[in-house]
Amino acid sequence: MCERLLRARSTDADALTLLGVVHLAAGRADEAFDTFRKALYLVPDHAEALAHMLGLYERRGDAAGAAALRRRLARATRPEGT
Numbered sequence: 001m002c003e004r005l006l007r008a009r010s011t012d013a014d015a016l017t018l019l020g021v022v023h024l025a026a027g028r029a030d031e032a033f034d035t036f037r038k039a040l041y042l043v044p045d046h047a048e049a050l051a052h053m054l055g056l057y058e059r060r061g062d063a064a065g066a067a068a069l070r071r072r073l074a075r076a077t078r079p080e081g082t
Helices: 002-008 013-025 029-042 047-059 063-077
Strands: none
Touching: 002 013, 013 029, 013 047, 029 047, 047 063
């Protein structure tokens, strides 16, 4: 269903993130990584995609990449005006 939606709206970061979650649930971490990366290209501060991507970096043992995403996620979820 996500893939069908993306054929019509290929730049929908929410749909891409949902597809990434589906890939994760199916055990397809590489596909999930690529899908979250596309979502973040479209919306660099997409909090859900950042959180999932952070988890993937941690699983891969990429501490530097995870730290960078943790900082981005903190900025993306910071209340406005702070």
